[in-house]
Each structure stands twice: as structure tokens, then as C-alpha cells.
Amino acid sequence: MTEANVEVRTHADTVEILLTGEIDLSNSDLVREKIFASIDNRLVAVKIDLGGLAYIDSAGLRILFALAERLRLLQTECRIAAPVGTPARRVLELSGMSAVARLEP
Secondary structure, three states, X not given: OOOEEEEEEEEOOEEEEEEEEEEOOOOHHHHHHHHHHOOOOOOOEEEEEEEEEEEEOHHHHHHHHHHHHHHXXXXXXXXXXXXXXXXXXXXXXXXXXXXXXXXXX
């Protein structure tokens, strides 16, 4: 099983979630549980930082799209930070993630 780390930093009415390691089918359920457990309806914004992510497959993308939809329903801003030139950024660009969440460099 691949390793993924989920670190949640809460700042008043915002949450920053740092994902590191690799997200694939073998660990996506656990990653999803940790991310969704950190979201409540009092938040104004959620930032997902993928800067330390070495790999993400379709199971990881499914988590991000589901999160973006949940946040849209909660009227909470969704921002995803993925540095330009990283594998995560390329996958996000190809998937059309920018249509549902704000991508930051």
C-alpha cells in the first residue's frame, strides 16, 4: 500500500489541508475520510495544498471533485494549490479541475 499523509491546519473559519506522499486506489478511502472529517458547514474557505504530493491517480481526483462539489453546496470557497510543473498540477489541468475549484500556483 502506498503512503499518503493528510495534515489539517485549522485557522478560525478556514481549513488548510496538506497532502503529501502518493494517493491511489489503495489509500484513497482513508484519505477521503480524513479530508471530509475536517470539513464542517461553518467554514468560509478550504485550501488543499498538493505541493508535497508525488503521485495522484483517478481515485485521488475523485476525492478532489467530490470535495469541490460538497464545498459548492456548503457555499464554501475551494482552493487547490499545486505548483506549476509538478505531476499533481499536470493531472489537475488535464482533468478540468479548474472548472470546479480555484487552482493556485
